[in-house]
Amino acid sequence: MTLYWEEEVETLPRVGLESIQLTRLKRLVARMYKDVVPYREKMDAAGVKPEDIQSLADLTKLPFTVKEDLRDNYPFGLFAVPMDEIVRVHASSGTTGKPTVVGYTKKDLKTWSGLMARALTCAGATSKDMIHNAYGYGLFTGGLGAHYGIERLGATVIPVSGGNTKRQITIMQDFESSVLLATPSYALNLAETMEAQGVDPKSLSLRVGVFGAEPWSENMRDEVERKLNIKAVDIYGLSEVMGPGVSMQCLEGTTGMHIFEDHFLPEIIDPDTGEVLPPGEKGELVFTTLTKEAFPIIRYRTKDISRLIYDTCECGRTLVRMEKVTGRTDDMLIIRGVNVFPSQVEHVLMGTEGVEPHYQIVVNRVGNMDTMDVEVEVSEDIFSDEIKVLESLSNRIQADIKDMLGVTCKVKLVEPKTIQRSEGKAQRVIDNRKL
Amino acid sequence: MRVEQIAVFLENKSGRLAEITATLASENINIRALSVADTADFGILRLIVDNVEKAKSILKENGFTVGITNVIAVEVVDKTGGLAGVLKTIEEEQLNVEYMYAFVNKSGENAVLIFRFDDMDKAIEALQRTGYTILSSEQICAL
Numbered sequence: 001m002t003l004y005w006e007e008e009v010e011t012l013p014r015v016g017l018e019s020i021q022l023t024r025l026k027r028l029v030a031r032m033y034k035d036v037v038p039y040r041e042k043m044d045a046a047g048v049k050p051e052d053i054q055s056l057a058d059l060t061k062l063p064f065t066v067k068e069d070l071r072d073n074y075p076f077g078l079f080a081v082p083m084d085e086i087v088r089v090h091a092s093s094g095t096t097g098k099p100t101v102v103g104y105t106k107k108d109l110k111t112w113s114g115l116m117a118r119a120l121t122c123a124g125a126t127s128k129d130m131i132h133n134a135y136g137y138g139l140f141t142g143g144l145g146a147h148y149g150i151e152r153l154g155a156t157v158i159p160v161s162g163g164n165t166k167r168q169i170t171i172m173q174d175f176e177s178s179v180l181l182a183t184p185s186y187a188l189n190l191a192e193t194m195e196a197q198g199v200d201p202k203s204l205s206l207r208v209g210v211f212g213a214e215p216w217s218e219n220m221r222d223e224v225e226r227k228l229n230i231k232a233v234d235i236y237g238l239s240e241v242m243g244p245g246v247s248m249q250c251l252e253g254t255t256g257m258h259i260f261e262d263h264f265l266p267e268i269i270d271p272d273t274g275e276v277l278p279p280g281e282k283g284e285l286v287f288t289t290l291t292k293e294a295f296p297i298i299r300y301r302t303k304d305i306s307r308l309i310y311d312t313c314e315c316g317r318t319l320v321r322m323e324k325v326t327g328r329t330d331d332m333l334i335i336r337g338v339n340v341f342p343s344q345v346e347h348v349l350m351g352t353e354g355v356e357p358h359y360q361i362v363v364n365r366v367g368n369m370d371t372m373d374v375e376v377e378v379s380e381d382i383f384s385d386e387i388k389v390l391e392s393l394s395n396r397i398q399a400d401i402k403d404m405l406g407v408t409c410k411v412k413l414v415e416p417k418t419i420q421r422s423e424g425k426a427q428r429v430i431d432n433r434k435l
Numbered sequence: 436m437r438v439e440q441i442a443v444f445l446e447n448k449s450g451r452l453a454e455i456t457a458t459l460a461s462e463n464i465n466i467r468a469l470s471v472a473d474t475a476d477f478g479i480l481r482l483i484v485d486n487v488e489k490a491k492s493i494l495k496e497n498g499f500t501v502g503i504t505n506v507i508a509v510e511v512v513d514k515t516g517g518l519a520g521v522l523k524t525i526e527e528e529q530l531n532v533e534y535m536y537a538f539v540n541k542s543g544e545n546a547v548l549i550f551r552f553d554d555m556d557k558a559i560e561a562l563q564r565t566g567y568t569i570l571s572s573e574q575i576c577a578l
Contacts, residue, residue, distance in 0.1 A: 385442030
């Protein structure tokens with residue numbers, strides 16, 4: 001039987017849901033036009049007034065918000081409430097320029113912990129669980145966002161954060177962690193460390209893993225499930241919209257994550273033209289927050305690529321599902337004119353018997369030619385004392401990547417444990433091109 | 436009559452071979468024979484040592500990818516034409532060599548040829564039938 005956190009809203013007929021969304025959207029747009037100067041300026045420039053929003057379809061009249069808008073108004077310029085109502089801030093890592101900062105009121109934090117509890121319930125977690133929270137604590141929304149959701153659920157939170165992998169395993173054994181929250185690449189790091197220490201995952205109490213914060217392939221999911229002997233489900237979120245708990249995969253459904261649509265309004269657009277795409281088509285995911293106070297956002301372009309699935313789900317939730325994010329418009333590599341997502345390369349590697357889930361893509365420009373090297377670690381499973389066996393393996397992977405992506409790469413076999421292990425988000429691509 | 440050989444995966448990076456030999460030396464493991472097969476990007480080091488299990492575990496502990504394969508050690512007289520004679524037999528018996536390498540033992544009278552065939556049983560049978568001495572692991576270590 002499906003577990004719900006808020007059954008009524010999670011199973012509401014779509015007509016009812018849309019009426020809630022419209023009421024909330026109108027209120028949001030009116031408030032932002034009044035209180036947030038940069039939004040008012042953008043709406044004026046686009047010639048749209050709050051009263052123009054009379055249906056959900058009118059959403060397309062509103063301008064998009066992009067990451068640069070957050071940077072331009074760094075740090076607090078897009079906050080919609082006075083600073084004394086802000087009780088917490090989070091910020092993105094800012095690896096490419098200034099970090100982006102988001103804020104929360106007391107009520108926002110209550111909404112967030114409630115949605116995170118809803119997400120954990122989707123994964124079958126209850127107040128009886130011992131939840132191992134290996135998302136990083138700090139400015140990143142993952143750690144604290146999940147933390148307060150676990151407390152709200154009434155489960156026990158182990159605020160272990162990222163890193164110190166050996167100690168994490170001891171804690172899992174001694175505290176009998178039953179649910180793991182981590183990035184998928186860190187989960188694999190944990191699995192590998194267990195193997196090295198001779199810890200059998202079957203001897204642990206782990207039942208389910210809630211993984212997010214980076215794109216990962218279905219084959220990687222199989223790998224995590226097999227190596228840790230758990231069910232692996234997807235969670236999705238981003239700080240600009242709230243943090244983890246924007247959408248969540250249920251245990252019953254076979255694909256996709258339910259978007260908590262009473263709080264977040266999704267759209268799928270063509271990333272090149274900005275046009276909204278028909279239901280079911282793949283494109284860039286865009287979110288409008290419906291209930292946030294401190295940092296509401298209108299039509300935020302996530303750069304994540306997904307599609308929306310409106311079919312009814314076995315779990316009984318009527319909330320639309322978004323397909324697993326397979327890439328980002330900005331981690332898309334263009335190699336000799338071909339679009340390449342690291343997750344596609346990962347899919348090929350994970351589908352190759354014996355290949356370890358650790359890989360790195362190195363892109364160089366030699367003369368005017370782009371080259372892509374895929375570094376793969378040689379495990380005992382694929383090692384041979386004969387050159388021809390290893391060469392045929394790398395040739396086969398090269399051919400499979402060529403088949404899947406239409407781009408020629410060079411597969412480079414490297415020694416085990418030489419590719420850097422994830423302590424959070426895995427670095428899959430090293431792009432040495434000076435473009 | 437097979438001899439266990441250790442194979443180690445090597446990236447083409449300076450110092451890797453030195454690291455392996457130093458690691459084995461620190462554990463008092465004696466290398467009887469070795470060969471390196473290489474491509475542009477990687478190499479495979481093949482070793483005959485006096486303690487295979489210990490060598491394997493110490494190399495694994497040090498992060499190397501290690502495999503164990505069976506090879507055949509054939510003893511021939513160390514004089515002109517010794518190798519040619521074996522290879523002629525191999526050709527006549529239609530045996531397929533995957534790779535081979537050789538070393539000369541201390542006394543200097545005999546050379547030892549290490550072979551990996553695609554069909555090892557057939558090779559052992561053929562070589563013994565044609566009068567060659569195939570050495571055991573113990574004999575190799577005692578040389």
